[in-house]
Amino acid sequence: MHLKPLRRGARPALTDASAAPPAALADVPKRDLRKRLAGIVDRIAARQTALFAEGKRALLIVLQGLDTSGKDGTIRHVFGPLNPMGVQITSFKVPTPIEAAHDFLWRVHLAIPAKGMIGIFNRSHYEDVLVVRVHRLAPEPVWRARFDMINGFERYLTETGTTVLKFCLHISREEQRERLLARLDDPEKNWKFNAGDLKERDRWTDYVRAYADALRLTNTAWAPWYVVPADRKPVRDMLVAEVVRDTLDRLNPRYPAVGAEARQLRAILRKD
Numbered sequence: 115m116h117l118k119p120l121r122r123g124a125r126p127a128l129t130d131a132s133a134a135p136p137a138a139l140a141d142v143p144k145r146d147l148r149k150r151l152a153g154i155v156d157r158i159a160a161r162q163t164a165l166f167a168e169g170k171r172a173l174l175i176v177l178q179g180l181d182t183s184g185k186d187g188t189i190r191h192v193f194g195p196l197n198p199m200g201v202q203i204t205s206f207k208v209p210t211p212i213e214a215a216h217d218f219l220w221r222v223h224l225a226i227p228a229k230g231m232i233g234i235f236n237r238s239h240y241e242d243v244l245v246v247r248v249h250r251l252a253p254e255p256v257w258r259a260r261f262d263m264i265n266g267f268e269r270y271l272t273e274t275g276t277t278v279l280k281f282c283l284h285i286s287r288e289e290q291r292e293r294l295l296a297r298l299d300d301p302e303k304n305w306k307f308n309a310g311d312l313k314e315r316d317r318w319t320d321y322v323r324a325y326a327d328a329l330r331l332t333n334t335a336w337a338p339w340y341v342v343p344a345d346r347k348p349v350r351d352m353l354v355a356e357v358v359r360d361t362l363d364r365l366n367p368r369y370p371a372v373g374a375e376a377r378q379l380r381a382i383l384r385k386d
């Protein structure tokens with residue numbers, strides 16, 4: 115089963131039901147899903163090496179989702195096995211004073227992957243139309259104007275050699291409750307618990323509305339959104355990995371061919 119991009123102009127439902135794994139994958143044992151993922155990740159790794167060697171294009175992956183939706187876990191499972199030299203991960207937090215003193219895309223542009231790299235955003239410029247909207251950190255005309263700015267920015271990126279993929283990891287309210295409880299119950303997960311997460315949970319419907327609008331208004335031909343049913347972790351990872359693999363297959367990065375100078379050097383070295 116391959117995840118399709120959100121239909122252009124559509125407002126995603128983001129209901130609890132749509133967070134459940136697709137029927138075809140719901141009952142596949144975890145071990146089998148992890149085995150399939152390993153095969154996909156091997157292919158991503160091979161393509162990543164070629165992308166790096168080619169050094170001409172970049173891939174940007176945006177991960178968004180409510181607290182506990184699995185942004186960190188997706189990064190670990192899908193991108194963890196890659197050569198770290200070719201991967202750049204950026205987590206976007208509450209803007210620092212220097213970030214806040216600039217336009218909202220300033221810190222984002224600084225984190226755009228260089229040619230040859232895969233960049234992963236753990237949260238992103240979308241926070242500026244999500245948390246900012248839900249918590250009224252800026253007036254509506256300010257965050258509303260950002261949708262067009264984001265579309266223009268992402269278009270500019272794609273036209274200058276960066277492919278952009280955007281994933282919204284979508285979990286149900288019940289799954290979030292269980293994951294938050296696990297953070298409280300499991301000593302190895304305690305560090306992840308943040309009392310603020312409960313306040314955010316209270317704003318669930320506000321966030322769902324903000325996400326649905328943001329996805330609809332920024333779902334472009336050049337930077338599509340994928341809504342990932344994320345209640346089951348190994349399914350989530352596999353669905354994301356498949357899209358990344360297919361995108362890299364399409365980009366088909368090439369190892370640079372040996373030029374005339376290298377051929378001469380080889381002749382010299384052979385005789386040495």
Ligand code: ATP
Pocket residue numbers: 180181182185186206207208209236237241242245246251308
């Ligand atoms: P995770 O993303 O894995 O859940 P976290 O929520 O614990 O991690 P934090 O250290 O709390 O990560 O930092 C992320 C916080 O920063 C989020 O609450 C997010 O909404 C907030 N944030 C990110 N960008 C902005 C922004 N532009 N304006 C205001 N808040 C922002």
